[in-house]
Amino acid sequence: MKKRCLKPLFLTAVLFSLTIALTGCSGDKASDSSSEITIGLAQDIEDSLDPHKAVAAGTKEILFNLYEGLVKPDADGNLIDAVASAHEVSEDGKTYTFTLRDGVKFHDGSLVTADDVKYSIDRCADTGNGDPLVSAFSNIESVNVLDESTIEVNLKEADTEFLAYMTTAIIPASNETPDTNPIGTGPYKYVSRSPQEEIVLERFDEYWGTPANIANITLKVIADPDSIAMNLNGGAIDMFMRITTGQMNELSDEFEIYEGTMNLVQALYLNNDFEPFQDVRVRRALCYAVDKQEIFDILSDGKGSELGSSVFPSFGKYYMEELNSVYTKDTKKAKELLAEAGYENGFTFSVAVPSNYQPHVDTAQILAQQFKEIGVTANINLIEWDSWLSDVYTNREFEATVIGVDASSLTARALLERFQSDASNNFINFKSDAYDTAITNALATADDDEKTRYYKECETILADEAANVYIQDLPEFVALNKKYAGYEFYPLYVQDFSKLYVVEE
């Protein structure tokens, strides 16, 4: 008798669960009336939500929607007024005066005051914890509140590029827990988060500028890269930034692919202190051994924008396309250079690559293959991001690494300053007196043409000296369900969700 009972019981259990499953699905689609979008994130924001303390690029690109500075970048790379309605730079480039915009509100409903602005700038310039939170702020002499809507920033030394750093977020002085309770002035406000699960944002209805189109945004963490295409096709997410060409090919025709660039300098960065790389001929030989087009073909179906130095095309006038052709693949020449340098039998070096960045890992593998042709053996050493930070970037205990270096602000300085001989972030130990002179001149001058000329000199030195084996600015593909449109690329590593909108059917 007992056995008879078991079977129906089991069936009921299964049927019951299935009913739950089915109702569970339909529940999600019911609320179409208020616009919403679910965006996949490859990695959770494992970082502070405090805009001044957040360090990961993945955090900053999201926080871009929550916070604004006195000025902010637009999609063309210009700095436009945000919390300020006007700004003025004195003749000598030492005093910046900002007029605050009327009626700008924080997400908690309070008005932005000149004191909040002063608080935010002072907070980032504070040296109480060693270094200022924004390193360029060490140049700030004083921040003065002139009246309730005017604020003046005085610099120790003239800097005509300083406006780019005034994109630093303005936060309310009254917020005691900016780490977990972000309050800014951006088009979206923070609602909640659940670690490794999601971050929920909501449109800020009292935004001073053009309000965002979509009311609710859920940023959903998709930890398994193999399931991204399935999650897009299945409807769990509507958008995914930086998908690979492989994932792209798995997508159904419900998706539009937006194509841009990642805005970083991908290269085989060489430790210039490592024995063979101390010789410029060896570094040049490696450059001559590389076929960039082959890398683009294998990595991203032939797409990619070639680089010959440390500035990428989004930087407009600073970018020098002619440097791309300084080295073209020439195996014979590479071998000659190696022989001259005393390495006719080649040599072996190791390439440290952070294992969580697949494009860099793939690039390293293709490079190793190409170096074989000139008798050089590159051993790939996959390491954790954390070890990369400590061993490669901080302690400089490496021989070579494949990585992308991005710019924290829209100034050539952000990309080029690090290659000064004594720069604390000159992780490749690049040393060139000519370079040091050129960059010092570039930073010192207030004349824009002259500045640009000096920066270009820097770029040329990096290329001629073969400081690194420059490869490309990686192509970036964004998949967006055709129910939505309006995705825009920025020349910086940010995401602007406020431009997205729902396509009317």
Next chain:
Amino acid sequence: MKYVIKKIGTMIFTLCVVCFLIFGAFSLIPGDPALSRLGTQATESSLNALREQMGLNRPFLVRFADWFVHALAGDFGTSYSYNMPVSDMILDKVPITITLTLLAFVLIVLVSIPLSIYSVMHENGPVDRGILILNQILMAVPPFFSGMLITFFFGIVLKWFVPGGFVSYKKSFSGFLGYMLFPAIAVALPKIAMTVKLFRKSLLQEKKKEYVRTAYSKGNDSRGVLYGHMMKNALIPVITFLGMVLTDMIAGSIIIEQVFNIPGLGRILMTSISNRDYPVVEAIVLCIAVLVIVVNFLVDVLYHVIDPRMRTE
């Protein structure tokens, strides 16, 4: 009673050792939480300031003692990465992992026990033979792969659930259960196969024993012999096995969480290790250790309930 007290004593001792080992392990492996937080913007002085603030500059034993005293009081500190209390973070995720484990466990019991009994009652019948073959296949397929197949078949083809569309239990409990059922099936399948194999064999062995013949001779029909006499004896190895399955599922949920995009304990554990977010790692490992020890304890107690021979020892 004395037995239970002795067991609890051992449990507490084991937990203390586990705590110390986890803490020690993180002092040995390379990586610096302060550097991990500051990333490429780190400078010598800012690193030092942060290490000081996090208390990482203190000697190992002082840090351990400090952590241990706070942990005893239920305070596991603040996550380095998320800046929120670790206990809040974990309490949020524990129900997810436990639901997944229990759901899978219920499936294992509900499917494998009746299936084994049917198989033994009709030994060498077509169903029995079919089950044997199917068992081999299911045991050979790892959960992450069956997980992908289930996602494809039930998610993409039949559209019974949205792949990757995890629903939080806070938003909709039924939606949550509905989603968790599929990963639970993926976890359960190979374990079902193993349980059936074990239980079927165990039953067949009992069948040959003399007390079974005695039971028949007392006038029981085959069903009476099975449920009244063989079951209890045949179940003992199965209970041992199911206990191990349960602990294995708690500790090993990470892979299936990855495939089905479930933000459970395993996922947090993985990311916290790579971020060197030690307070979170320590608390989760401790949490898993507690669950495993508790399950083992329950299994031990269950033996004593089922098998009177154990009580005398």
